[in-house]
Amino acid sequence: MSKTTQTVPAVLRDWAVSWPEYKPADVTPPELLPEALARQVPGWAEAALTPADVLDWEQRQAAALVPFHLDAQGWPLHPQGRTGRTGRNLGKWGENAAADPIVVAGTGRDRRLLLITRDDIHEEAIPGGMVDPGEAAPAALVRELPEVM
Structure with missing residues (x-):
């Protein structure tokens, strides 16, 4: 897992702009990787491996203060565009207060x-x-x- 974040040129940040070569760094911490979650779910995280595994996913997406869209895998896209990072870095899927x-x-x-x-x-x-x-x-x-x- 690489923690090096790619610098995203301003002209390529918008998700609507085609950038087939985009390869963001996966910033998922080891304890949130599927193998680790299968053994133990940290107290600060939910066990859902993907947004599709979250029972109230549609409600979370609809209730988000900052609207977001999903990529082809069904994972949330950063609402402000490409950041050079990907993965799950928070305890639950979707907006985290x-x-x-x-x-x-x-x-x-x-x-x-x-x-x-x-x-x-x-x-x-x-x-x-x-x-x-x-x-x-x-x-x-x-x-x-x-x-x-």
Whole structure:
């Protein structure tokens, strides 16, 4: 599995533009690959191997805040076009609600922004996390923020 993301030229980002040579990097983590899910489903993920295995898939797609389409396999396409990545990188298929606060402290030249280094991609990011089923986004912020402190 390659984690190297291909740079997608702006003129080729739109899914309507033909690009037969497009070979995005698969960013599916090992624990979400079919072989791993057959042994154990992580607590943060659903067991469905594909969107076709999700019982309420049509309802999820219809209820998405950001509409998305499906590729020839029936997998969701990024709503903003090609990203250079493919695969399943989230716990459930379709839209995944997240709460990501922007925390700023200080003023002027003393202003600071809270960033974390993600364990999975080793890049800086704003802190936050996924909203649990039945949880409101503000409650997720209260739960997630102390985890990075």
